[in-house]
Amino acid sequence: MAVARMSPVLNRKLLLEERELTPDGAGGYTTGWRVVGTLWAEIKAGTGRERAVEAMTLSTIPWRITLRAAPMGSTRRPRPDQRFRTGTRVFVIVAVADADPSAGYLTCFAREEVSS
Secondary structure (H helix, E strand, O other), X not given: OOOOOOOOOOOEEEEEEEEEEEEOOOOOEEEEEXXXXXXXXXXXXXXXXXXXXXXXXXXXXXXXXEEEOOOOOOOOOOOOOEEEEEOOEEEEEEEEEEOOOOOXXXXXXXXXXXXX
């Protein structure tokens, strides 16, 4: 008996951003982020952890972000050097993989860091 797989609920609007380097006029550069697309996704939290960094605590929360698939090389396909943003929350993309055998969806493994 085959088990029916539920389709993800793509109800979260995320901005896909990529790093942008801008010359600072003194031989170096500043790092910024620019929006390269808007995608709808389902996001699910994993188990978080906490660690001390200098004078603060940094909580790291892993996320599984599922979205419609896009072919390799497409600007709509997220990459590990990019990130998602929704409001003030930022999800750094760690890895991207096909979510299902039909390649209809992608799973982005991401992390959100929250300082306190």
